[in-house]
Amino acid sequence: MLKNLKLSQKFNILLLAVFLGAVILSGSAFSALLNHNAEREVTAKANLLLQTMLSVRQYTLTQVNPELAPRLETEEQFLPQTAPGYSAREVMEDLRKNADYSDFFYKEATLNPTNLRDKADPFESQLVEKFRQEAKLKELTGYRTSPAGDLFYIARPIKIEKESCLRCHSTPEAAPKSQLVSYGRENGFGWKLNEIVGAQIISVPASGIINNAGRAILLFIGILAIAFALAMLVINWLLRQTVIRPLNKMAKAANEVSMGNMDASFEQTSDDEIGNLSEAFNRMKTSLIMAMKMLGRGE
Numbered sequence: 001m002l003k004n005l006k007l008s009q010k011f012n013i014l015l016l017a018v019f020l021g022a023v024i025l026s027g028s029a030f031s032a033l034l035n036h037n038a039e040r041e042v043t044a045k046a047n048l049l050l051q052t053m054l055s056v057r058q059y060t061l062t063q064v065n066p067e068l069a070p071r072l073e074t075e076e077q078f079l080p081q082t083a084p085g086y087s088a089r090e091v092m093e094d095l096r097k098n099a100d101y102s103d104f105f106y107k108e109a110t111l112n113p114t115n116l117r118d119k120a121d122p123f124e125s126q127l128v129e130k131f132r133q134e135a136k137l138k139e140l141t142g143y144r145t146s147p148a149g150d151l152f153y154i155a156r157p158i159k160i161e162k163e164s165c166l167r168c169h170s171t172p173e174a175a176p177k178s179q180l181v182s183y184g185r186e187n188g189f190g191w192k193l194n195e196i197v198g199a200q201i202i203s204v205p206a207s208g209i210i211n212n213a214g215r216a217i218l219l220f221i222g223i224l225a226i227a228f229a230l231a232m233l234v235i236n237w238l239l240r241q242t243v244i245r246p247l248n249k250m251a252k253a254a255n256e257v258s259m260g261n262m263d264a265s266f267e268q269t270s271d272d273e274i275g276n277l278s279e280a281f282n283r284m285k286t287s288l289i290m291a292m293k294m295l296g297r298g299e
C-alpha cells in the first residue's frame with residue numbers, strides 16, 4: 001500500500017504512526033504514574049487525619065474521661081465531652097470551619113448509635129456489614145461520590161473490646177441516669193463484647209487532586225503533540241530541500257537528455273548521496289555523448 005505513495009506521504013504516515021504510538025504508550029504510562037501519585041497523596045492525607053482522630057479519642061479516653069466520669073453520676077445531663085467519639089467528631093467539625101477543610105469528614109458510623117448523628121447511612125452500613133462478615137478485615141478504602149465531588153475514604157471497624165464500654169452501651173438500666181436523660185433509652189444499647197458495631201470513616205476530597213493529575217496528563221500530551229508537529233515540519237522541509245526537489249530536478253534533466261537535449265545538466269547542489277547521484281548522472285551523460293559521437297563516426 002505504501003508503495004504507491006509519494007516519499008513525503010510515506011514519511012508523514014510513518015511519523016504519525018510513531019506519534020500515535022508514543023502518545024498512547026507514554027500517555028498511559030504517565031497517567032498511571034500520576035494517578036498512582038494522586039492516590040498516594042489522598043491516602044496520606046486521609047491517614048494523617050485518621051491517626052489524628054485516633055489520638056483525639058485516646059486523649060479523651062485517658063485524660064478527659066477520668067476527670068469527668070464522677071460527674072456523670074451526679075449531673076442531670078450527660079457530659080458528651082467524656083465520649084471519645086464525641087470529641088473526635090467535634091474536633092473535626094471545628095476543622096471543617098476552615099474553608100480548606102470543609103469537605104473533610106469524620107464519622108463513627110454506627111448501625112445502632114447512641115447519638116443519631118452517628119447513624120450509618122446505607123453506604124456506610126454496607127462497609128460495617130463487610131467488617132462484621134470478615135473478622136480479619138482491618139481496613140477498607142475507596143471512592144464515593146458526594147454533592148461536593150468525589151471523596152476518598154478510609155474505614156476501620158469499631159469493635160467493642162472492653163467490658164467497660166458495656167456499662168453505657170448494653171442496657172439502659174446499667175447506663176448512668178444522665179445518659180438516659182440526654183439520649184433516651186432507645187438508641188446505642190444492646191452492643192455485645194467483641195461485636196463490630198460500626199466503622200470509623202474518614203473522607204477527604206479527591207476530585208481536586210485527580211483533576212490536577214488529569215490536567216497534567218493533558219498538558220503532557222499537548223507538549224508532546226507540539227514537539228511532534230515541529231519535528232514533522234522540520235523533517236518535511238529537510239526532505240523537500242535535500243531529497244525531493246533535487247530528485248525532481250534530476251528526473252526532469254534525465255527526461256530532457258533522453259529526448260536528445262544534451263544541454264540539460266544534472267545540477268550537483270550538495271555533497272551527499274543525492275549529490276553523488278547527480279555527479280554519476282553527469283558522468284553517464286558525458287559517456288552517452290561520447291558513445292553517440294563514436295557511433296556517428298562509424299556510420
Ligand code: HEC
Nearest residue numbers: 080083085086108110113114115118158162164165168188
Ligand atoms: C459513660 C458512658 C459511656 C461509656 C463507658 C462508653 N460510651 Fe460510647 N458513647 C456514650 C455516649 C453518651 C455516646 C454519644 C456521644 C455523642 O453525643 O456523640 C457514645 C458514643 C459512642 C460511639 C459513637 C456512636 C454512637 O453511639 O453515637 C461509639 C462508637 C462508642 N461510643 C463506642 C464506645 C466504646 C468502644 C466504649 C468503650 C471503650 C464506649 N463507647 C464507652 C457513652 C459511653
